[in-house]
Amino acid sequence: MASATPAAEPEKLTKKALTADHPTWCPGCGDFAVLASFYKTLEKLQIPQEKIVTIAGIGCSSRFPYFVNSHGLHFIHGRALPLASGVSLSRPDLHVFAFGGDGDGYSIGGNHLDHAARKNINLTYVIMDNFVYGLTKKQTSPTSPLGFKTKTDPTGAIDQPINPMKKLVYGGATFVARTHATQVKHMMAMFERAIKHEGFSVIEVQSECVIFYPGAFDEGNPRKGGEFTIIEEKKWDGTPEDETRHDVSDNSAAFALANEEWPGRFGVYYETDRPTKNKLEQRWIDETKSKIGDASTTDLLKKRFDAMK
Amino acid sequence: MASATPAAEPEKLTKKALTADHPTWCPGCGDFAVLASFYKTLEKLQIPQEKIVTIAGIGCSSRFPYFVNSHGLHFIHGRALPLASGVSLSRPDLHVFAFGGDGDGYSIGGNHLDHAARKNINLTYVIMDNFVYGLTKKQTSPTSPLGFKTKTDPTGAIDQPINPMKKLVYGGATFVARTHATQVKHMMAMFERAIKHEGFSVIEVQSECVIFYPGAFDEGNPRKGGEFTIIEEKKWDGTPEDETRHDVSDNSAAFALANEEWPGRFGVYYETDRPTKNKLEQRWIDETKSKIGDASTTDLLKKRFDAMK
Amino acid sequence: MSATATSAPKSDADDPTDSNHSSGDITDAVIRFAGNSQDGIQTIGGFLAKLAGRSAREVMTYMTIPSTISGGASIFQVHLASGEVLSSGDEADFLFAFYQHSYDAHLSSLRDGGICIYDSDHVTPDTNDKRVRHVGVPITSITVEALGGTARDRGKNILVLGLVTALFQLDRTKLVTLIEGQFKRKGDDILRNAMVAFDAGYAYQVGDLLGESFNLKTGESSGADHVTTDGNTALALGLIAGGVRFGAAYPITPWTTVMEHLRSELPKHGGLFVQTEDELAAVTMALGMAYAGHLSMTGSSGPGISLKMEALGYGTMAELPLVVVNVQRGGPSTGLPTSVEQSDLLQALYGSHGDTPRVVLAPINVEDCFHTAVEACRLAKKCSAPVFILSDQALATRIEAFPEPDFESLVVEPELALETRPEDFVPYPLEGETRHAPPGTKMAGGKYPVVTGLEHDAWGHPNGSPEMHQLMMDRRRDKISKLAEDYPACEVFGDDSGDVLLLGWGSTWGPIREATIRARDKGLSYSCLSVRYLNPLPNDLADIFDKFKHVVVIEMNDKGMYGFGQFATLLRARYANPKIVSVTKTDGLTFKIKEILQRVEDILS
Amino acid sequence: MSATATSAPKSDADDPTDSNHSSGDITDAVIRFAGNSQDGIQTIGGFLAKLAGRSAREVMTYMTIPSTISGGASIFQVHLASGEVLSSGDEADFLFAFYQHSYDAHLSSLRDGGICIYDSDHVTPDTNDKRVRHVGVPITSITVEALGGTARDRGKNILVLGLVTALFQLDRTKLVTLIEGQFKRKGDDILRNAMVAFDAGYAYQVGDLLGESFNLKTGESSGADHVTTDGNTALALGLIAGGVRFGAAYPITPWTTVMEHLRSELPKHGGLFVQTEDELAAVTMALGMAYAGHLSMTGSSGPGISLKMEALGYGTMAELPLVVVNVQRGGPSTGLPTSVEQSDLLQALYGSHGDTPRVVLAPINVEDCFHTAVEACRLAKKCSAPVFILSDQALATRIEAFPEPDFESLVVEPELALETRPEDFVPYPLEGETRHAPPGTKMAGGKYPVVTGLEHDAWGHPNGSPEMHQLMMDRRRDKISKLAEDYPACEVFGDDSGDVLLLGWGSTWGPIREATIRARDKGLSYSCLSVRYLNPLPNDLADIFDKFKHVVVIEMNDKGMYGFGQFATLLRARYANPKIVSVTKTDGLTFKIKEILQRVEDILS
């Protein structure tokens, strides 16, 4: 376009460039730390700003795209993943991120999560789990613990919550990690690995809702002296200690970790290398093209119509 | 009602009484055997005919309710479970069954399955898995194996299929079993145990689509000399052999079984005793009632309105 | 303030209190509180509304919700009157401004001669502005002073309530009882603080600063024991009165509080309300409860209603009784979740694929939320089909006072009909009403029914023959259209004939009626009518329309491709009568009286 | 058969073949094959249709699909003519009955004097019935005889094709080429068997039994290289021509074959079609592709379309270009999945919550499926919004022959616009067209856009102010209504003025036009018009309506609460003109010519 600025030296991506609107979150909300860690990780990795796409459903956490100065889309409740998948599959040049809450991801969006995972769509999904519906002001979420009192469970939650880590490990995600909003360094490490992973990577971030579920993490809350036990990963160094360390490529071991008692452990549960749907579909396209050669749309349509004569 | 017949001696429930329309399934379809086993199991258990409710979504397999002469409902695609849950939760006197295919249950209905399971709704769900969309004439289903050629994957299925047993074990179902349409005796044993189980019980039945996926089970097809390996369950007899047997109450062991290579094993993967949502909700109702005493609707409303004055 | 006090009134009457200022009777006051939502200004409004209910005054409230997740600028407006209150008031008579931003944003909402009371700790008023009267009160510092350090300025709201009580000479004793009732549960300390703040405000004698105070008269008519509540509460309780014991839903603003009420209330009635994983499961589960033999319900707002459309079509086909509540909000898509709009009417009728005749009702005010819910229950059972209630965000959240319903005549005890069905039982007789045999019912003929979404015969058996499909389509349509035969007659407000009939539906009724009154006061030949039954429409409308030169349909939705709102579209399609015209808007706000009058004038000139 | 041969024709011309019977020219024949679906009777029809395309004949086919899952009674009807074919034929001239049940069910579809050829191995005809002529052929046994034991009666269909070829003196050479083309892929044995069966049928000389054969003349006009295909194929290819390269969907009858085509075809064009887990994911993924800068599409039939309504509202709000195909079937709910209906029009317009202005188009025949798809692509890009194509089950599955489209003028190569956007870029200018900056685009101003479903300002930033909501509602509505300015003029068939205008949309066009021709032949003043642009409506309709005494809207949906079909409802709402009346039906069948004429007569008398 005439009026566009000429392509200059690639500028360095800074936190400042990435900062957009001031978040509308409540002061003290855990999601602030997630945002800050995301900024810093992108800054570290120097992903071109125009290639970053953040996509979210609906919820407090899902307001994320407004707060990142990059391409973004704020969608409808529970369907961020298929939308992000459409972006990823049709635009392999982009870095696609999806953000959302526990309700958005595990309740209304729970099936899309499983299917995006099994198809191994190349994108990174960050779930900010506050164990409650924040935006709609305190209803039971699928991760609300039994007995937690909400406006839809005035006598305490009755339904057994889902175990997010089990869901992720079962579903077929090729990178599954768990971190905590107060552990910025750990969070950044997880973000970095997730972004570098080719395939469907998910991070479950425990993030506190200071309004509707303050102190959700009292048990095992690192800020309050609780435990933040980090998974020790195998170093494959042949030492006896290594025997007991976690093999991230072992699906059953990941499931066993997921089965551990609250608060469980943090870090990478599972990581594996499996062809992405992006690659597999591209392979089909390439094979087809290599068979038929480079033909114009008109040529191809003519051929197709000839066959119907 | 005046014209109703007087309540007679409870009649014996027979296969004949249970037989309705002749199934519209293709000759040779695996679903016939599932139906026959269901008849026989009900006959054995002598459940009162009017208390039996069969509910299904859409698909070949989902035509099931038409073929059982009991109360039945043929619903929309993928939503049999929440409907059946509504019946179960509001009518604890009934025996609620849901039937459906792999597409109905694991594709469009996949999220409802997880949530019905975690809530432990008291009902029995039978999935007739033929690894393909039958009714719509051969599209890829979420259980179609990689490489299987369908009308939507002309060069062979590209997406990694889900592992149904993992999904069921992860999801929180309190009874999870797997059987095969050609193994009528085993199927009946599974049905019987599922029906007797209080809570959310699921049976994955491999059932052949002779039109669109004949020979789906060639590998390990018992009919064709393949393996039908039955899970040996722990007898808790203290013998050394018992060590290696499967503990059905062990969730991780069930996951490991689910992780076994095709064709895997048949039988009960998991069974546990956890309060049903039916019970938990009823407890709340009872506690409330015991606090407020037996008041009429009008009395209760008056009281409620008085508080708003 | 009412017409008897069109400027801030000075009464000639002697001052009955020993205050150092005059006092005059007023019959009507619109008071706006503008602050941040965390200041608890809703609480002030809530108390005033409750007091109105207890003192034979009418009340209507209006509030905004900030777009930030928690906290943020917000207003609460209370319209109190001794006579009928039809709207929350175009303009305020009094403004309480807590912050500079509140002052700046809301001063223009004050009518000429109105009174602005501002927190002089935060607000620097525009003293040049002589349009209104200004009174500064150091609200923050007197609160801090009264309550001491740790409470900081928490309690400002109750202090202002004290100010208001003195200023309008409200019944202090009744208010203290209300405060006690509300705060006792929260602990003695909290209650004590509240009373200290209230008394500090009451003692402040803002009337002295102003040189006058006002005696907001109590009403004359009905008793002093009115119920004061919002539309969603009234709706939830109406559903229970109508016989709903089971239901399922998913939270969404502004629907959520209906489900929260039902979830808490139904166990008392032996019932159960389930929060599901999404709206698809919700409507489906509710259909399951209906199939199981109960009158059940589901509800949502805009986006959630869209998700229910497939399953609702099943409800039509299988002929299951289901009440569906849509608390409308601003659309399309996520739109304006906390604003009002009436843009889901055509969706209620046409949102599902295929021809799915549905009953659609809309309540006109908070009291009517209760009655419409009862009526919806009756109709759902009568025609065994989904029945929509279209409420909206304004109705949902605003508070009104109204007499307690006559429960004896209204309450319907639900029953589960499980008696054995005779041999000649058919669920869908080609002539006659639908009657299901819910599971658990014995069938004397030995043949059990299967309910289906496929086309079927009278017995419910799948049957796609051309004749059967046509017959069943007729059946499903005719049973709905027949409902109109039993409607009560439409009641025109004003004269039965004349120049202009203002026509509305739902929550626009108050402003439409007030506009009609004002027009008539000016000698114009205006009448008005609100239609509660939107589908099928009442059959007497044609005759009514015949008697007016113009029929102007007033609604809060878009004028569409051709200049007609959604209800106007329905009416024009039925009557093909070009005199039916439209006044519409979609700015997220309820209609102002003068806006209606101006727009109608514009369109007719 | 055509008017020149209203009874089974006996020609005076010499017999050119050496057969032992007479032969006459005919220009038109409706042939119905009735059997079981596993007999492959569709194959016969398919070959005849293809032959028609290659021999300058017109053709329209019609088939039924059995309710059983695989196998079951089924028919295939072929209407062949040397002139224009507008319907698949009210009555058959020839019936081939394979079984007794076929004979019993379909004899009545034969016109008086028609010819029934039955398989004498299976059928005992009613020889008392003198209304039609009967000819028995031992179809099964001659097939078994020709092919030997193991094939059993497989091949009956090809044998009958041979019979038909001889009977109608069709071009044997062309047919043999077609058979070879089809069967070669399946292996030499299969091909050999097919040829044996064909020759046995061809040699059987059914004309001798009948005493005559027919020379179905080839057409005169256009070339002999017509394309022969069904509506869903034409639609899929039209989408590709229009520039669609990406899309997502979930299978459902009768939509599925569109997606199957796209899934197979798009990789050739470097594109991708995804089968998702459900329809919610499908529309969402398609919106993601649109957001990513592509023209994308999704589609479904009834139930699946209902599931897409929430996300489609987002498409309207975020202004994303998306083509949405609805291949309509019988409703409501699961309804009649394999029957035709036009009952999703109002849903296309009003199915989402809130005011969501949408473009809606409907193709009138198989050829038009291609062109409407191209036009939908153009409009979706022009107005950056969801555009509906309403096809239907009849169009989807029926085969017609038509000239190859002019690709050079039609094909649109897609482009991804990723150039850097200038500082003054705004995606939603209050005046002017929507222009997105898809991800990957650099923003010269340094500020990146967020696309949202909340109400927003010109920059796309959430903004729920009353003014902005109203402005944006206007913007979204006006850009759609403006599209009508560029429509081609509506073309009335018949005279431009007169007594009756028959008005239709979609697949009813053929029967409506044929009905008009017949009425005009009888001297009646009938004209007709099919509207392709259903929303916004063409602006020239009012003038056209003015010139007719009656406007009768013919559509396959329900007459609703007040007696008007869905399209008639739209028209009456817009024009408030009582002369717009309705002829509707929902029996799952396409309109018969005489049905239209009778119903119009009834309604006008």
Ligand SMILES: Cc1ncc(C[n+]2csc(CCOP(=O)(O)OP(=O)(O)O)c2C)c(N)n1
């Ligand atoms: C279809 C639909 N259903 C419901 C809602 C209302 N809603 C918005 S966010 C939300 C849940 C929020 O919880 P979560 O996803 O955990 O996010 P959080 O606010 O806790 O970060 C709900 C129910 C909606 N916007 N759309």
Ligand SMILES: Cc1ncc(C[n+]2csc(CCOP(=O)(O)OP(=O)(O)O)c2C)c(N)n1
């Ligand atoms: C909302 C909706 N989407 C799609 C369909 C079409 N449909 C019917 S059954 C089916 C899948 C059938 O597969 P499965 O559930 O495995 O059952 P099977 O026929 O193999 O037994 C589909 C896609 C539908 N009826 N409704």
Ligand code: SF4
């Ligand atoms: S409500 Fe809770 S989750 Fe939402 S912004 Fe506030 S603290 Fe965060």
Ligand code: SF4
């Ligand atoms: S199509 Fe397949 S699954 Fe369906 S009835 Fe036939 S054999 Fe069974």
Ligand SMILES: [Mg+2]
């Ligand atoms: Mg949350």
Ligand SMILES: [Mg+2]
């Ligand atoms: Mg299947």
